[in-house]
Amino acid sequence: MSLNLRDLSQRSQGLAPGHRACAGCGFPTLIRMLLATSARPLVVVNATGCLEVVSTIYPYSAWPVPWMHNAFENAAATASGVQAAAVALQRRGRLDRLPKVVAIGGDGGTYDIGLQSLSGALERGTDFLYVCYNNEGYMNTGIQRSSATPQGARTTTTPVGARQLGKPQPRKDMTEIVAAHGAPYVAQASISHWGDLGKKLQKALATAGPTFLNVLTPCQPGWDYPPEQLVQIAKMAVETRYWPLYEVDRGVWRITYIPRERTPLKAFLEMQGRFRHLLDDEKVLAELQSWVDAHWERLEARARA
Amino acid sequence: MSAVLGRRVGLTGNDAVALAWRQIDPDVVAAYPITPSTQIVERFSQYVADGEVQTQFLAVESEHSAISACVGASAAGARVMTATSSQGLALMHEILYVASGLRLPIIMVVGNRALSSPINIHGDHSDTMGSRDAGWIQLYCRDVQDAYDRTILAVRIAERARLPVMVCLDGFTLTHSLEPIEAYPDEEVQEFVGEGPADGYALLGGGEPISVGPLALPDSYMEFRRALAAAMERAREVIAVETEAFNTRFGRALPAFVEKFEMDDAEEAFLLMGSYADMVRDAVARWRRARRVGMVRLVTFRPFPAEEVARALGRIRHVHVLERADTLSTLGGPLGIEIRAALYDRVVRPAVTDVVFGLGGRELTDGEIDGLLRAPGAGDRLRYLGVRQEGGCR
Numbered sequence: 001m002s003l004n005l006r007d008l009s010q011r012s013q014g015l016a017p018g019h020r021a022c023a024g025c026g027f028p029t030l031i032r033m034l035l036a037t038s039a040r041p042l043v044v045v046n047a048t049g050c051l052e053v054v055s056t057i058y059p060y061s062a063w064p065v066p067w068m069h070n071a072f073e074n075a076a077a078t079a080s081g082v083q084a085a086a087v088a089l090q091r092r093g094r095l096d097r098l099p100k101v102v103a104i105g106g107d108g109g110t111y112d113i114g115l116q117s118l119s120g121a122l123e124r125g126t127d128f129l130y131v132c133y134n135n136e137g138y139m140n141t142g143i144q145r146s147s148a149t150p151q152g153a154r155t156t157t158t159p160v161g162a163r164q165l166g167k168p169q170p171r172k173d174m175t176e177i178v179a180a181h182g183a184p185y186v187a188q189a190s191i192s193h194w195g196d197l198g199k200k201l202q203k204a205l206a207t208a209g210p211t212f213l214n215v216l217t218p219c220q221p222g223w224d225y226p227p228e229q230l231v232q233i234a235k236m237a238v239e240t241r242y243w244p245l246y247e248v249d250r251g252v253w254r255i256t257y258i259p260r261e262r263t264p265l266k267a268f269l270e271m272q273g274r275f276r277h278l279l280d281d282e283k284v285l286a287e288l289q290s291w292v293d294a295h296w297e298r299l300e301a302r303a304r305a
Numbered sequence: 306m307s308a309v310l311g312r313r314v315g316l317t318g319n320d321a322v323a324l325a326w327r328q329i330d331p332d333v334v335a336a337y338p339i340t341p342s343t344q345i346v347e348r349f350s351q352y353v354a355d356g357e358v359q360t361q362f363l364a365v366e367s368e369h370s371a372i373s374a375c376v377g378a379s380a381a382g383a384r385v386m387t388a389t390s391s392q393g394l395a396l397m398h399e400i401l402y403v404a405s406g407l408r409l410p411i412i413m414v415v416g417n418r419a420l421s422s423p424i425n426i427h428g429d430h431s432d433t434m435g436s437r438d439a440g441w442i443q444l445y446c447r448d449v450q451d452a453y454d455r456t457i458l459a460v461r462i463a464e465r466a467r468l469p470v471m472v473c474l475d476g477f478t479l480t481h482s483l484e485p486i487e488a489y490p491d492e493e494v495q496e497f498v499g500e501g502p503a504d505g506y507a508l509l510g511g512g513e514p515i516s517v518g519p520l521a522l523p524d525s526y527m528e529f530r531r532a533l534a535a536a537m538e539r540a541r542e543v544i545a546v547e548t549e550a551f552n553t554r555f556g557r558a559l560p561a562f563v564e565k566f567e568m569d570d571a572e573e574a575f576l577l578m579g580s581y582a583d584m585v586r587d588a589v590a591r592w593r594r595a596r597r598v599g600m601v602r603l604v605t606f607r608p609f610p611a612e613e614v615a616r617a618l619g620r621i622r623h624v625h626v627l628e629r630a631d632t633l634s635t636l637g638g639p640l641g642i643e644i645r646a647a648l649y650d651r652v653v654r655p656a657v658t659d660v661v662f663g664l665g666g667r668e669l670t671d672g673e674i675d676g677l678l679r680a681p682g683a684g685d686r687l688r689y690l691g692v693r694q695e696g697g698c699r
Contacts, residue, residue, distance in 0.1 A: 043381075043508060043509065045377065052520065053520050056516050056518075056519035056520055057519065057520050057521075057522060058519045058520060058521045058522070058525050059525070061516035061519060063514065063516050064514060065514050066508045066509060066514045066515060066516075066517075067514070067515075067516045067517070068377070068380050068508055068516070068517035068518050069517070069518035069519065069520075070373055070376050070377065070400065070403055070518060071373070071399060071400060071403055073369070074369060074370060074373035074400065076370075077365060077369070077370035077371075077373035077374045077377070078373045078374065078376060078377035079377060080335070080363055080365070080370075080374045080377065081333060081335060081363070081373065081374030081375060081376060081377025081378035081379075081380075081381070081385075082377040082378065082380070082381045082508065082509075083377075084332075084333045084335070084361035084363055084374065084378055084383070085332060085333050085361070085377070085378035085379075085381035085382060085383035085385075085509070086381060086509060087361055088332035088333055088359070088360070088361045088378075088383050089332065089381070089382060089383060089509065091359060092332070092359065092501075094382070094501070095382075095509055096511075099509065116366060116367060116369075116370070117366075117367075117369070117370050117373065119366070120365055120366030120367070120370050123366070124363065124364075124365070
């Protein structure tokens with residue numbers, strides 16, 4: 001299937017208009033891209049979170065494909081069950097076509113409370129795609145820190161005060177954790193780079209076994225930016241190398257987009273309210289910059305190997 | 306194994322359940338091993354390895370994931386089973402409510418066991434009593450035959466009531482003890498359970514895509530919960546009808562709600578659930594010449610058979626509720642509290658003594674049962690039987 005923006009935009013099988021995501025929210029772009037790029041019928045299993053809350057308030061649903069929600073921490077286990085059922089029912093002649101099962105969770109439901117369930121499904125080799133829509137915090141419950149929240153960010157559980165400047169710890173590297181499970185296809189993407197995202201979705205959906213996509217989807221109230229700047233912010237995360245775009249395809253690491261210039265991290269931080277308290281602190285900025293640089297270098301080394 | 310079917314065979318409770326699973330050949334089994342139900346999944350794994358079933362078997366990383374996978378598979382239209390015990394059931398607790406709320410006919414066999422702390426792997430009913438308000442049908446087995454029979458019967462009850470079912474067997478007492486049972490031919494079991502759940506609103510049912518498990522705000526949540534309560538009310542009829550169908554098919558006489566022994570002219574009675582029924586029945590038989598004593602065994606705890614209980618106890622003066630769990634509410638155990646609730650509106654009602662016994666695998670002795678009849682304590686609301694140091698350990 002070609003990835004032509006005009007074709008994609010005209011597909012009717014998208015998330016229905018009228019969902020209740022905030023203006024300037026990142027994940028509707030991701031979900032529309034997911035629904036537009038799949039060649040097979042999809043079944044979506046959604047962890048508790050913003051996406052579930054804004055798309056399925058009873059009696060409405062914005063989903064054009066079979067969709068289910070179980071609880072917060074168990075999207076991957078639930079997806080394992082759906083996938084096993086599909087295989088069993090097909091074997092008994094009660095299901096014509098095997099659908100692709102896609103589990104979707106936010107960073108809370110993926111990095112933290114859902115990590116055990118995801119790890120189990122990866123180890124079992126479940127044939128499914130797990131998509132993390134990563135907005136770097138527990139945004140559904142009022143902007144609390146998650147282990148995906150970057151160091152220094154202000155959240156309601158890592159507030160800025162006399163003794164603490166936002167979150168003390170750097171973010172967990174979930175993409176590497178999944179890659180370490182040996183999943184056949186693992187990638188990091190951003191809603192700003194739609195072509196790259198689309199290709200990764202297509203690859204992940206076409207690969208048998210567990211596949212994983214970690215997609216940066218900014219959160220307007222959580223990150224505090226003007227709604228119309230959604231795409232620019234996501235793009236700046238990539239340009240500053242804060243959110244590298246790469247894939248691990250059957251163990252081979254490849255950076256899929258290398259920014260032409262070395263844009264300082266500050267350019268990303270200053271677009272959002274959650275880092276405002278850091279902008280005058282050269283020492284902290286330098287620390288954060290060196291964290292980003294170190295990660296990029298490690299990634300480059302892996303991609304060269 | 307197939308060679309011995311249709312005649313008497315010696316099996317433990319766990320083996321008997323695994324045999325029933327093999328004969329039912331469910332679409333999906335997802336489980337995490339925990340004593341004392343572990344062997345169910347071990348035996349069943351061998352059936353999978355030997356190609357004796359077509360089941361998709363998921364050996365998952367926790368009980369939470371086991372029940373989560375069961376919910377996913379059941380919502381997708383599959384016939385689904387799992388087994389657990391004790392802390393494992395407690396870890397599933399959150400998702401038990403999702404399963405019943407989504408009206409999924411999952412079958413779970415529980416090897417009943419105590420809960421920590423202190424850690425204890427032996428039998429009592431604390432685990433399933435902690436799940437009593439989760440919207441699952443609960444059936445309590447008397448012996449290994451009962452465990453085998455009710456595992457098969459539970460499939461029809463779950464799928465026709467559109468509710469999940471727990472088949473509860475006393476840990477070790479039933480899970481690990483060998484008893485002769487009558488096993489039925491595979492094809493008769495398969496004929497009885499039929500093809501699998503009707504995919505009326507299955508996720509993969511074809512046709513228009515559906516959304517399962519949406520967010521319900523205050524304008525609709527209460528209607529869902531009321532509908533669930535109504536389903537539990539209707540389940541009484543389903544349990545009665547399906548138990549009758551089972552008895553007719555397999556030539557048995559399983560009681561659907563309560564089993565009565567020497568109750569016709571009884572003046573005092575024991576009421577209990579589970580595997581101590583035989584022992585108490587023997588005591589009743591021993592005492593019959595001296596006292597008009599009887600026994601009632603409760604089979605179905607959810608939905609609670611209040612009418613049957615009240616009818617069974619209607620004319621007696623005093624009932625000893627023997628139960629293997631406590632609510633720690635200071636009102637006694639869950640069974641005693643519910644028996645009292647079932648009797649409260651009756652004009653004539655017996656005195657109720659709630660007797661908590663056998664926690665954490667402590668054996669009940671004939672002497673203790675005799676002691677209850679010698680000193681009935683008709684004024685006592687609550688007694689703890691067999692405690693060696695009143696006031697507990699320090």
